[in-house]
Amino acid sequence: MANKKTELPKIDSRLNSIGIIMDGNGRWAKKRLLPRSAGHLAGAKVIEGVLNDLREMGIHHVTLYAFSTENWSRPKAEVDGLMKLIYKYLDEVVAKKIVEDGSFCMRFLGDKSRLPEKLRDKCIEIENMAPDREFVCNLALNYGGRDEIISAANAAFAECGGAITKEDLERHLYTSHSPDPDLIIRTGGEMRISNFLLWQGAYSELHVTDTLWPDFGREDIVRAVEDFYSRQRRYGGVIEE
Ligand code: IPE
Ligand code: IPE
Ligand code: MG
DSSP states (O other): OOOOOOOOOOOOTTOOEEEEEOOOHHHHHHHTTOOHHHHHHHHHHHHHHHHHHHHHHTOOEEEEEEEETTGGGSOHHHHHHHHHHHHHHIIIIIHHHHHHOTTEEEEEESOGGGSOHHHHHHHHHHHHHOSOOSEEEEEEEEEOHHHHHHHHHHHHHHHHSSOOOHHHHHHTSTTTTSOOOSEEEEOSSOOOOTTSSTTTTTTOEEEEOSSOGGGOOHHHHHHHHHHHHTOOOOTTSOOOO
């Protein structure tokens, strides 16, 4: 008899927004003596199942780190392969999902102008298919937290013409439509943020798992959620016992 699928954990309004640093594709491939591109392909294949689980669990905003402003420094063949893979994924999987699933939409975080033209046009097409729905998946693509803060500060300053407030800056972040992540999950075991949601993650709970992204599944989601609920969020204050 097949194993019963792990049940999804119950959550409440404390956990509404999750960020994921999808790391470890290269190591997953290396362990199997495969090229890094095989790891990226395997990584792309698990995304839809994870999104479905998070939505079924009751999450409304998920931000996936797909390509950083620093990832351009990788060998050209890997970067070109990733751009092609992301295009294909948006064209074949995401566009279909938006049509078939009335509660799902995708937004892109990052400077689209540096992306290959075909990919840039696809991103815009995907955003226009469904600008705002109940379940928002933000795909961070050519995204860097430092770049985001600098461009938001410049835009806010141009708008205000003088000193800017936190609200002025936040209006110009790529994430202005989504709440800050309550939880940031990083796969692949590295204990660092790697320029992901630097502003928005100021008080996010961090969960790092050694699981490599292509192996990430329900059991990992359960562990991350349990870890989140074991934390006491204090925001610099004191909780009276
Ligand atoms: C994450 O996996 C995917 C991207 C950064 C595009 P990596 O390619 O960084 O995998 P590792 O960290 O080398 O294993
Ligand atoms: C972070 O992973 C970026 C993405 C997952 C897209 P990296 O593999 O680029 O991060 P570092 O180099 O280990 O910090
Ligand atoms: Mg990596």
